[in-house]
Every structure is written in structure tokens, then in C-alpha cells.
Amino acid sequence: MVGLKENSGKPGKSGEMRQTKGDCLTMQTRISTKGQVVLPGPIRRRLGLKPGDPLNVKIEGEQIVLSRQRKRTRKAKIVIDPVSGIPAVTLGPGAPVLTSKEVKEMLSDFP
Numbered sequence: 001m002v003g004l005k006e007n008s009g010k011p012g013k014s015g016e017m018r019q020t021k022g023d024c025l026t027m028q029t030r031i032s033t034k035g036q037v038v039l040p041g042p043i044r045r046r047l048g049l050k051p052g053d054p055l056n057v058k059i060e061g062e063q064i065v066l067s068r069q070r071k072r073t074r075k076a077k078i079v080i081d082p083v084s085g086i087p088a089v090t091l092g093p094g095a096p097v098l099t100s101k102e103v104k105e106m107l108s109d110f111p
Contacts, residue, residue, distance in 0.1 A: 039066075 027040045039049065047068060049055075054069040081088045098106075 025043060025046060027043060029038050029040060031037055043049075049068065056067045056069055058065050058067075076089050076091055078087050079090050080086070
């Protein structure tokens with residue numbers, strides 16, 4: 001099903017029209033005098049994009065295609081745990097926290 005919604009914002013602002021069809025979301029935006037493009041909020045939220053996230057830009061025929069860059073894999077390093085004094089592996093700040101169950105599953109494959 002295709003539906004069009006008009007934005008209740010001011011004319012000329014990004015996100016003027018929204019077209020949805022199945023899993024597709026299409027909105028309009030404009031290029032600023034500095035060459036900047038604003039990605040409308042619904043698109044950023046749907047893709048989980050945050051300020052500073054890197055994007056790839058490519059041209060396909062007459063289309064500009066933006067795609068999310070894959071996040072770099074974190075490089076693990078061994079550090080000394082400040083509480084126990086035992087060496088531990090860390091992926092740095094912001095790394096996902098593993099549950100005991102996840103650790104047991106990973107170690108079950110370890111010889």
C-alpha cells in the first residue's frame with residue numbers, strides 16, 4: 001500500500017512528503033548553500049543513525065546513494081583488572097557487556 005503524508009512543518013523544510021510502501025520510506029530534503037543535506041528524523045531513527053556516524057556516498061546512474069558504513073571491529077587487548085590483578089581481555093569503552101551465559105557458551109568451544 002502506498003500512502004503520502006504532508007509534513008505539518010514549514011514549507012521548504014526537509015521531510016515535506018513521506019511515501020511509504022511496505023518496508024520503504026521516502027522523504028524529500030534539500031541541499032543547503034554549503035552543500036549539506038539533512039536526513040529527516042524518521043529516516044535517522046529508523047536506521048539508528050546518530051550524529052557523527054560515517055556514511056558512504058556513491059553515484060548510481062542519476063541517483064545519489066547513501067549507506068551506513070559498517071562499524072569497525074574492535075581490537076581486543078589484554079589489560080590487568082584493577083580489582084583482581086588478573087589479566088583480562090577488553091574491547092574498550094562502549095563494548096557490549098557479556099552475560100555469564102554468553103561467556104559459558106563461548107568457552108564451551110574452547111579446547
